[in-house]
């Protein structure tokens with residue numbers, strides 16, 4: 144009885160608007176009672192309104208707070224005020240309050256609010272500000288939303304640079320250095336012309352043998368057909384280039400139902416970058432993509448791949464620095480199989496100075512992949528840096544011995560004067576070239592086309 148008397152005494156005090164009694168009620172588990180009292184009294188007392196605000200905001204019951212906020216506009220914290228305004232559709236007021244806070248959380252909600260209001264321009268501005276403060280976990284999703292908004296706003300034209308333009312841009316340096324195009328425009332066709340063509344092909348790293356043969360054949364064909372003018376000779380030369388390169392054209396297997404892409408090659412050739420670009424391409428095609436960081440030699444390698452995962456929206460499996468690469472691949476394959484990934488892209492280390500261990504490591508990785516799916520990896524892509532010259536060809540052969548290479552990726556064809564390198568690769572390695580890298584951006588990976596390449600090379 145005593146207890147009962149005490150309680151009602153407390154309630155009586157609370158009902159008179161005694162703040163400490165109200166708090167006591169809440170403590171005793173009678174929050175509803177406290178709230179109903181508060182709701183009645185809070186319009187007259189800012190102190191009680193503040194308490195009501197605190198209690199309801201805890202439960203995210205923002206809408207109920209609106210009348211009190213109208214009466215006392217500085218109640219609570221700015222973030223909560225913003226949410227109250229947002230909950231009743233006063234979007235402009237809400238955004239104003241969010242901006243006072245300026246934190247990532249606030250800016251993100253401000254962006255969503257502007258979007259609710261259907262003010263996409265404002266949403267875009269706010270999203271960009273939020274992105275500057277975004278923690279890693281949120282960044283990827285928000286970047287996708289930003290891209291989507293950019294498209295909706297027409298800020299980002301779906302710029303479709305054709306393969307030819309891209310290669311052409313990529314090979315601009317080669318042409319500058321080699322002036323193949325110029326050569327065919329300006330010169331008289333004589334013995335000196337053929338000598339110079341030969342020289343320039345060698346300078347572009349086409350390889351001496353290839354250069355000699357190409358020029359010899361050009362001479363022969365020109366004589367046979369009686370070609371004398373430079374423009375016609377250019378056409379003829381292009382045909383010869385295409386004929387030489389056509390057998391080296393390869394098509395990359397498209398991902399479907401756990402398709403594995405294993406990237407191999409020496410350090411710095413562009414494996415990680417290519418893995419990232421591939422992930423980007425596949426995710427854009429709507430595929431579910433898993434990146435596997437099997438280069439456990441340096442922690443930075445996994446981090447680099449992590450950035451690409453975020454950029455592309457692919458998922459990532461990585462191990463600790465120094466972990467057994469095959470075990471990371473095992474984990475990746477397990478996940479990919481369980482969660483029905485379309486593509487698994489495995490990035491590896493490429494320390495060639497430890498040749499034997501490297502080969503064993505790659506073989507072990509292939510074995511692990513086969514444990515999960517017998518006919519994988521569908522693609523073992525040997526990544527070769529176009530600027531590394533003839534030495535790269537020697538290294539490539541080491542990899543050919545170690546694993547069954549299904550295709551070649553020639554990277555850094557942009558900005559190098561070595562655009563002729565593909566000719567040497569094609570001749571020496573006899574493995575199809577499936578992709579070419581023409582820059583560091585996510586879209587700078589292109590299928591290899593003999594026709595486009597020859598055209599781009601000749602300017």
Ligand SMILES: Nc1nc2c(ncn2[C@@H]2O[C@H](COP(=O)(O)OP(=O)(O)O)[C@@H](O)[C@H]2O)c(=O)[nH]1
Pocket residue numbers: 408409410411412413414415416417493526554555556557558579580581582583587
């Ligand atoms: N310009 C250019 N740079 C590239 C290309 N591919 C890779 N790179 C750069 O080459 C460097 C080494 O690449 P990375 O992917 O780390 O090589 P990895 O050691 O084989 O994994 C990085 O700075 C890349 O940004 C390309 O196609 N063009």
Ligand SMILES: [Mg+2]
Pocket residue numbers: 414415416438444490491
């Ligand atoms: Mg790497």
